[in-house]
Amino acid sequence: MKEWITIFLAWWVVPLTMIGFWLRYLPRHEWGGTFFHIALIAVSVAFAIIFYRLCALTLQGKKKADFKLIKFWKDRRFYYGMIIAILGTISMLLSNHAFTNWGADFRERDVSIKPCDYYKIDSVEKQIESVKGANLRGRNLKFADMYSAFLVKADLRRANLQGADLRLVDLQKANLEGADLQKAYLGKPNLQGANLRKANLQGATIWGANLQKADLRLANLQQADLSESNLQKANLVKANLQEANLVEANFKQADLKLADLQKAKLEGTNFQEANLEWVNLQGAKNLTIEQLRQVQTLYNAKLDPELREQVIECCPQLLQELKKDTNPKK
Secondary structure (H helix, E strand, C coil), rough: HHHHHHHHHHHHHHHHHHHHHHHHHHHHHHHHHHHHHHHHHHHHHHHHHHHHHHHHHHHHCCCCCCCCCCCCHHHHHHHHHHHHHHHHHHHHHHHHHHHHHHCCCCCEECCCCCCHHHHHCCHHHHHHCCCCCCCCCCCCCCCCCCCCCCCCCEEEECCCCCCCCHHHHHHCEEEECCEEEEEEECCCCCCCCCCCCHHHHCCCEECCCCCCEEEEECCCCCCCEEECCCCCCECCCCCCCCCCCCCEEECCCEEECCEEECECCCCEEECCCCCCCCEECCCEEEHHHHCCCCEECCCECCCEEEHHHHHHHHHHHHHCCCHHCCCCCC
């Protein structure tokens, strides 16, 4: 028993420690660091085997035999190498499985870097400008836990955030262009000034979000829940909002030109001074003439026959083309 304890402490503590570091690093979903950890495991296992064998040969008074290619399969060192290669391959497969099925852990973390004097800066705008955004471009963050994480100015272009928990996350001025956020949970996130152009938010929960001045051009928001969200002055040109829940959402001065709001839920939605030029509102639920009379324009908008008649009767000027000097405020 003492012999086995000695062997373990002398040769295998380091490899097991390296395995622990590798497992701890996996939630970061970063292949560069993962490769490095797997390499350290392989090297530490190789040295453990080599030094143990040298120690055993020395104590037995035997000499180390030279490795010969002829009949190499009879040499133990060949099989030791095979074992290390197999362990490396298994580690790679397990890492890939973890990246696919385990969520990265950024819960309540400052992922973007704040300067030392961050809290001494006297304005929010200057604070945001001082932040160095995290580089998570193209990363696989499926099912990631980002609850209340600090990701201001983060680069998340084309990142996979499917099913991620983004409640209370701070993503002000973050770049999420082309990101996949299908069925992500974004309860009360701060996305003010964020770039969500061409992002896929189909079926995502984004209730109570701050999306002021956000860029949502060509974004897919089909069946998304944007209830009680603030999209004041947001750019939603050509956005897909079919069947989206927009109850009590604020679109004041937003640009919804060519957006598709077919069958969207619009009870209590604020469209004050919004640009609804060429927008598709056919089949929209709970949309009233009181809401439409506050918009900036309905030029070439697609409306249900009953609503169109009401618009023609009370505010026909909304169906006319806007003059160039009265474009929506940016």
